[in-house]
Amino acid sequence: MKVTGGEGGKILALKIAKYLDTEYIDTLSRTFPDGEIYVRVMGSVKGEDVILVQSMGKKPNKLLIEYLLIADTLKDLGARNIIAVIPYLPYARQDARFNPGEAVSIKTVSKLIEKVGVSAVITVDMHLHRFKSIQAIFSVPAYNLSAMSLLAEYTASEFGLSKPLVAGPDEEAEQWAKIAANALQSDYLVLGKTRRGDYEVEIRGKSLAVVQARDVLIVDDIISTGGTMAKAVEALKTAGAKRILAACTHPLLIEDALYKVLSAGAEAVVGTDTVPSPISFVSVAPLIASFLKETVL
Numbered sequence: 001m002k003v004t005g006g007e008g009g010k011i012l013a014l015k016i017a018k019y020l021d022t023e024y025i026d027t028l029s030r031t032f033p034d035g036e037i038y039v040r041v042m043g044s045v046k047g048e049d050v051i052l053v054q055s056m057g058k059k060p061n062k063l064l065i066e067y068l069l070i071a072d073t074l075k076d077l078g079a080r081n082i083i084a085v086i087p088y089l090p091y092a093r094q095d096a097r098f099n100p101g102e103a104v105s106i107k108t109v110s111k112l113i114e115k116v117g118v119s120a121v122i123t124v125d126m127h128l129h130r131f132k133s134i135q136a137i138f139s140v141p142a143y144n145l146s147a148m149s150l151l152a153e154y155t156a157s158e159f160g161l162s163k164p165l166v167a168g169p170d171e172e173a174e175q176w177a178k179i180a181a182n183a184l185q186s187d188y189l190v191l192g193k194t195r196r197g198d199y200e201v202e203i204r205g206k207s208l209a210v211v212q213a214r215d216v217l218i219v220d221d222i223i224s225t226g227g228t229m230a231k232a233v234e235a236l237k238t239a240g241a242k243r244i245l246a247a248c249t250h251p252l253l254i255e256d257a258l259y260k261v262l263s264a265g266a267e268a269v270v271g272t273d274t275v276p277s278p279i280s281f282v283s284v285a286p287l288i289a290s291f292l293k294e295t296v297l
Contacts, residue, residue: 001049004041006070008063009053012087012273012285016053019289025050029066037062039069046078051292052118053085057252057275060090064109071116081119083296087274087284088250092127110137120296124274124284125221125249129172145291147272147284148179148219151247154282155270156184159245161215167191169232173220180219180247191232208239215243223248223271226257230264237265245270249284251277 004025005013017024025043032038052071056063067086074082094105113121121142123134131137134144156164166188168177174190181188189210216236223229223246233244244266251271258279261269273280 003051005053006066008055013053015285016289037066041073045074047080049081050074050079051083055087055274056090057088068116075117084118084121087124089123089126095131127221146179147249148176149183150282152180152183155217155245155247163214165214165216167216167218169220169228176219211236212240213242216241218246220248222250224252225254226260230260233264233266243267250275251279253277
């Protein structure tokens with residue numbers, strides 16, 4: 001067994017290889033002047049099971065194509081099985097056709113990933129909304145791990161939460177709020193969200209009196225533009241929360257997203273290393289490595 005990674009997953013791949021005590025093989029990639037991508041696998045994989053790590057945050061199109069080129073090359077070089085570890089899988093939010101003619105992008109992306117040859121797919125806190133299970137998207141064995149317990153435990157340890165309460169900024173976040181609340185042995189609430197566009201959202205809540213004089217941890221799978229999280233922080237602050245901390249698995253942090261959340265009143269924002277960022281304080285490498293040992297390998 002060997003581990004390799006593309007541009008979006010090299011550091012995480014190195015960490016996973018160390019936890020698994022197995023060899024890491026580097027890949028070389030560069031972009032030609034016309035935008036095409038060059039890929040080279042820098043080691044032998046013939047007859048090996050290969051764990052290919054590629055997270056696809058911030059540059060989804062380039063990193064997806066790079067993944068496809070690497071995976072197909074591994075098969076062509078004689079790899080026996082390829083286990084795709086894609087901590088952040090893009091296009092998952094485009095999971096239905098709302099207007100005639102729209103692409104259901106996650107279906108297309110999953111077909112491409114399978115077409116180049118994988119024996120299993122592992123993601124972390126994939127944005128599952130209309131699809132309730134990752135297995136409804138992939139035909140090969142697929143597993144969706146969660147980093148929410150790790151995020152909750154880290155935040156509690158680092159910030160000493162008092163009478164903690166977990167909050168989800170919208171209905172879709174309830175699945176993650178439940179996990180975080182269980183880790184903290186606390187209750188949770190879910191706010192409501194109405195999206196007004198790519199950058200504008202409206203947050204509402206029914207029984208926000210419960211947050212008064214309590215430390216609140218807001219959790220979500222992704223912080224992209226920061227609009228949803230910032231509005232949630234403002235609503236909880238207005239309702240009388242004592243301290244507010246925010247956590248997410250995938251810190252995309254587009255443009256001034258981190259500033260938005262902090263200036264809205266969050267004491268801190270914590271993320272994982274599925275997408276490297278200034279707030280990637282929690283690594284998902286041990287989570288993935290443990291799962292690989294126990295379930296896949």
